[in-house]
Amino acid sequence: MPELLEQAVGRLDRAVDADPDLKDIRKLLSLxxxxxxxxxxxxxxxxxxxxxxxxxxxxxxxxxxxxxxxxxxxxxxxxxxxxxxxxxxxxxxxxxxxxxxxxxxxxxxxxxxxxxxxxxxxxxxxxxxxxxxxxxxxxxxxxxxxxxxxxxxxxxxxxxxxxxxxxxxxxxxxxxxxxIPLRKGATGKGAFFILDKLAADLDLDLAKSRIAVQGMGKAGAEFARSAAQAGCKIIAMSDSTGMVRNEDGLNPDDVLQAKADGTLDYTDDTEAIIGVPADVICLAAISDAVTEGNATELNARFVLEIANAAVSSSADEILRNRDVTVGPDILFNSGGVVASYLEWLVFQKGRKVSPEEHEAQWSDRLLTSAHALAATAEECEGDWRLAAYLYSLRDLNSIAAAQGIFDS
CATH class of the missing domain: 3.40.50.10860 (Leucine Dehydrogenase, chain A, domain 1)
Known part of the structure; x- marks a missing residue:
């Protein structure tokens, strides 16, 4: 099996250890x-x-x-x-x-x-x-x-x-x-929406939280804007060129405009974002941004994955041992796919829907899934990735069983 896929699928083993009834669906999803x-x-x-x-x-x-x-x-x-x-x-x-x-x-x-x-x-x-x-x-x-x-x-x-x-x-x-208008910026906007709704479950006071953002692309920029508009303090932002940092807080719009103009005054190299002391670090740039090589340098107590597979499986155990909580990509970057679903649904039904109705449907879907995952996270003693994988595997397992796929 190819290396990246093998590492990703290997994460399912902990879910099967927690619920052995999932062994068949784990095998089905291996390729x-x-x-x-x-x-x-x-x-x-x-x-x-x-x-x-x-x-x-x-x-x-x-x-x-x-x-x-x-x-x-x-x-x-x-x-x-x-x-x-x-x-x-x-x-x-x-x-x-x-x-x-x-x-x-x-x-x-x-x-x-x-x-x-x-x-x-x-x-x-x-x-x-x-x-x-x-x-x-x-x-x-x-x-x-x-x-x-x-x-x-x-x-x-x-x-x-x-x-x-x-x-x-x-x-x-x-x-x-x-x-549909909702699709623009939905991934980054959704990431902050979920973070805000789960703040109490994550033991975060966002009004007092210091947030670092890795990535100034579409998702990272929208997350930073949403967080700042909600009154959060963005203390650092980075892209592939470097990092800007201000303990008193950055204005994301000013940073992004300076980047677009080519006048952004970087204060450090891009890798430094991992070590910035923060309550939340949002990883919105690349896969495998946190690995076993730099997981001990991470200086935030909550990691929010917007980029797919932003935390390598090799870093999982290190972060667990350090009591660092990871908000998994399959929840926190889901705003985009929910918006895509609503766009697809318009085509399927042939009926126009107002932006306000789409916004309500979008937020309701994200909120329902976030609360369902929070309940599963209690079962998993606060391990949100394990909870997400358990929840997803149970859903897929029930469908496969109903279709008779596992019948001998």
Whole structure:
């Protein structure tokens, strides 16, 4: 089994130790349903062809059509895509969404593409995977380094090979194509919403909490803004270039504007964010940001994962022994997939829904799942990742059993 996927699936062992009835579903989830690998070709503006390897992993479809974002990243590979599809499977179960887990990726340095080249890349991805991307089979969405404009291009690509159902096979689209306002910023906004609602369960007084944020991309920026607007003190923010820190508190909008202008005055290197003394550190940048190599340097008592697999499995035991609580990615970054579900539902039902109604549905879904997980966390003595995995596995196990999958 590939290394990243093996580490991710290995975390299920603690859930099976806690509930041996889950051993069969753990085995079922040990490998993806299918991983499709294809080569994309685009024509650069200078006339040269560029080839890019692309993947679509449909990890598990017990609950319904698979659902997952598509990322453009120079480091993308089959192992990473499989790990992310696995995590999406658990996330959809935790949020009680009628989806299985999926993920897609293109191995390319997206920042080097012009707008025309980028449109062509996303369009080519949609066309290449149009045989699986359907609203009743597999639904794509934005992810790392992809946007609503990329989703529009992807729809166009699917449409080359499919009919008018193409819009239903992609979420995170522009509003004039059937996207919904709620989708913009939903991941970061949802992370703070859940943190705020669970603050008492986590023994956090957010009004007095000092928060560090790793990552100034879409999710990290929205989390920082939401936290600051609620009166929290953001004492440090970092990106891939460096870190800014102010014990009196940062204004996220000022930091993000300075970054956009190229005038941000970094005070330390990017890795320093891990050691900043804080009540909460939000990891919204990369996978495996905390590993066994730096887990002892972590100086926050609560770790909130927005980035998928932000805490490596190799760091789990170290953090548990240090009484550091981890808010797992499959709960805290779920705001995006719930918003995507609501967009998909609009297409399925063919009925427009007001932004206010969507907001209420979104917050209700997140709140219900957060409270359900809090109850399971009590059973797990405050181990929130174990609780999340137990909850998700029990849901998937009951569905598999009802479908007779485990019948001998």
């Amino acid at each position: 993806p349903h299918e991983v499709i690998e294809r080569e994309l070709t685009i024509r650069r503006d200078d006339g040269q062809r560029q080839y890019a390897r692309a993947w679509r992993c449909r990890y598990n479809n017990l609950k319904g059509p698979t659902k997952g974002g598509v990322r453009f990243a120079a480091s993308a590979n089959s192992d990473e895509v499989s790990r992310l599809g696995f995590l999406m499977t658990l996330k959809c179960a935790l949020l009680d969404l009628p989806f299985g887990g999926a993920k897609g990726a293109v191995r390319i340095e997206a920042e080097g593409l012009t707008d025309k080249e980028r449109y062509q890349l996303a369009e080519t991805y949609g066309e290449a995977f149009s045989d699986v991307l359907r609203p009743d089979n597999d639904i794509a969405a934005p992810d790392t380094a992809t946007t609503s404009d990329d989703m529009e291009a992807m729809v166009a690509g699917i449409r080359h090979k499919a009919n008018g159902m193409a819009r239903g096979a992609v979420t995170g689209k522009p509003e004039d194509m059937g996207g």
